[in-house]
Amino acid sequence: MLFAAAVVVLAGGSIWLMRRALVVQVNLPRADAIVVMAGAPVYFDRVAQAGRLFLDGRAPRILLTNDGVRGSWSRTLQRNPFYYERAILRLNQAGVPPTAIEVVPGRVTGTFEEANRISDVVENHGFKSVIVVTSDFHTRRAFWSLRRALRGTGVEVGVEPTASSADWWRTNGLQAMLSEYGKLMYYLVRYR
Numbered sequence: 001m002l003f004a005a006a007v008v009v010l011a012g013g014s015i016w017l018m019r020r021a022l023v024v025q026v027n028l029p030r031a032d033a034i035v036v037m038a039g040a041p042v043y044f045d046r047v048a049q050a051g052r053l054f055l056d057g058r059a060p061r062i063l064l065t066n067d068g069v070r071g072s073w074s075r076t077l078q079r080n081p082f083y084y085e086r087a088i089l090r091l092n093q094a095g096v097p098p099t100a101i102e103v104v105p106g107r108v109t110g111t112f113e114e115a116n117r118i119s120d121v122v123e124n125h126g127f128k129s130v131i132v133v134t135s136d137f138h139t140r141r142a143f144w145s146l147r148r149a150l151r152g153t154g155v156e157v158g159v160e161p162t163a164s165s166a167d168w169w170r171t172n173g174l175q176a177m178l179s180e181y182g183k184l185m186y187y188l189v190r191y192r
Contacts, residue, residue: 063118063130
């Protein structure tokens with residue numbers, strides 16, 4: 001019985017450490033823009049975090065990307081809007097003016113491509129710093145991708161992860177964590 005309890009504790013501790021190893025937080029008190037990484041069922045947690053950072057005065061702009069995914073029916077728009085369109089509505093309702101929100105041109109299909117499109121916008125605007133907002137387990141790969149896309153530009157990259165619920169492992173969190181490790185390894189080999 002004691003052995004079984006020890007195995008459970010060690011396994012739980014290992015999973016917790018693996019999850020923590022994916023999380024990066026780089027605090028920038030102020031930046032030129034807040035970047036919301038697209039995708040995932042927790043996209044609107046990312047949007048809410050970006051809205052809070054904007055309203056706290058951390059940056060004057062929010063950049064959204066379009067992953068081409070449509071959400072559920074909107075009575076307001078009378079159609080199934082893209083996630084970024086719903087994000088704009090939510091940000092406006094939270095007090096972020098429409099003029100402070102910009103959608104990065106083109107559709108993205110992955111974090112690396114997203115980072116490259118964001119890099120183009122950042123460079124075109126002459127931004128010197130950005131704060132990336134994404135899910136905690138996605139921060140390491142997002143940070144790596146954006147720093148790689150912005151390498152040589154001198155643009156400073158901060159990262160603000162969204163908080164996970166205490167029971168993240170019950171809601172596909174374990175699967176998402178393992179998937180993220182696979183994606184991170186692929187990125188490190190593929191995009192050297």
